[in-house]
Amino acid sequence: MTTNHSRGFKLQDALFIGFCATLLVALKSMLRLKLGLAGHSMLLMSFFYLTCYCTVGRIGAITACGVMAGAVAAILGIGNGGPLIFMKFFAPALAMEIVLVLVQRFTNLRWRLVIVALAGTLAWAAKGLIEDLLVGMSWQVALARFSWKVLQGGIFAVVGALLVLPVVRRLKAHDLVHSESKLDQEL
């Protein structure tokens, strides 16, 4: 039995998502030093997740990229989350995907990307809040840390989201984006 016409992403798109996820993990491993730059990972995550979505042009690309990034990070032993490293990549991706589906019909693409990136930041900071509470921090301290993370991560995520469109438009200008979705017409 052949499975040539399987559903899901084309192999080329799946490979591109995988390469982006691997690059995200590799770049994150270079920038992971804790020097008061909390939230810098949101720059990379929002940029690569949204680039995948805009390039592949399909719902599910962000989640796939998050799963791939989590798997690659777990295999290579990268990231300071230990067993939770998968969730570190997957939780923001899933939140971004859900919000993307919800806001798909609203506003222009640029603002949609910003909203989706902020949703990813909230999920990323919420994961930190849960961890802080699990290790026994008080609600006040945990919430203060959560707010600070949302602020810092949000700034980085918005910058990452704003960098996506110019890059993807150039890719489209070079005829490298071949999707025939509605998204393609918006670029």
Add this chain to the structure above:
Amino acid sequence: MPISHSSLLSSTPASIRSLWLSALAMLLALALSSAAFFAPTHFLPWLAGIELVLLVHGMLNQGKISGLVRYIVLQLLFTIVLYLAIHGGNKVSEGVLAVARILLAIVPGWWLTNTVSTEAIGAILGKMMPNKWAFVVVASINLLPYMANEVREIYQLQRLRGARIAPKQLLNPRNWGEFSYCVIFPLLIQLLKLARQTAVAAKARHFGYHAKRTLWPSQRSEHDN
């Protein structure tokens, strides 16, 4: 000479026993990497002792340590400079400890990649996720050195052309757009091309043609010689 369909289907490079060992190695690497970040400081010498054994084992398996050493030395220098600049001299030991933990966290991953074959990792992942995605993960990890090399070459070439993307210049967010245009954009073009080439190469080898997972034989059959 092309390899027949039957040999594609019947080839099983990784035995059940080696798959179990590979799965255990993956779990061990995950546990040790996690311990590097979660273990209290007084436990770190014990962890270092265990990972020293892994390091020796990896080197005995032809693992090249030069990349690991270069990465850690660069991390150490970078961290110490930043700690000195931001916190002054009284917190340098924290930076050294942070890099030590980074080293302890990456050694298990290095050991895993040097002792466990990518076919085995692919086979294990194939049992947990769809074959196509398992292939994507393994292909991505295999191509990581190539991608790193591409990033390095593009970055150096753009520096030579005068792009404002030196580490010091990148502290200014106004230069991030230039970094994105000069480095990330050409890199994405390379990744798109690489994805296309890899997909064509995989399909030429009947990837996805059969519902059952198939592997390219690790050794040539007698008919091919």
